Amino acid sequence: xIEDEIIELIAEKCRKNVNSITLASRLEExxxxxxxxxxxxxxxxxxxxxxxxTEVFESIECVGDIVAKLEHLRGSEASP
Numbered sequence: 048x049i050e051d052e053i054i055e056l057i058a059e060k061c062r063k064n065v066n067s068i069t070l071a072s073r074l075e076e077x078x079x080x081x082x083x084x085x086x087x088x089x090x091x092x093x094x095x096x097x098x099x100x101t102e103v104f105e106s107i108e109c110v111g112d113i114v115a116k117l118e119h120l121r122g123s124e125a126s127p
Contacts, residue, residue: 049114050070050114052094053113053114054069056094057072057077057079057087057110060079060083060086060087063077068110069110070109070111071109071110073109074110077110084104085104088103088107088113091113095121097120097121098120099120103120
């Protein structure tokens with residue numbers, strides 16, 4: 048499930064326990080600043096072979112935002 052994969056990646060990047068991260072976890076509370084968020088989203092682009100538009104970067108505040116945006120982008124690319 049994409050949600051679990053994203054949480055695992057964030058936990059690895061932040062050196063946090065996976066169980067301490069929820070969809071409601073705010074990136075700033077996890078210690079992810081704007082530069083780290085960009086690197087994280089770049090990693091997700093590579094992992095899922097998608098392109099995340101720049102405006103998406105600005106709208107992400109919590110883990111749930113990342114999951115929702117990624118699911119939307121993956122669905123959009125699967126559509127004809």
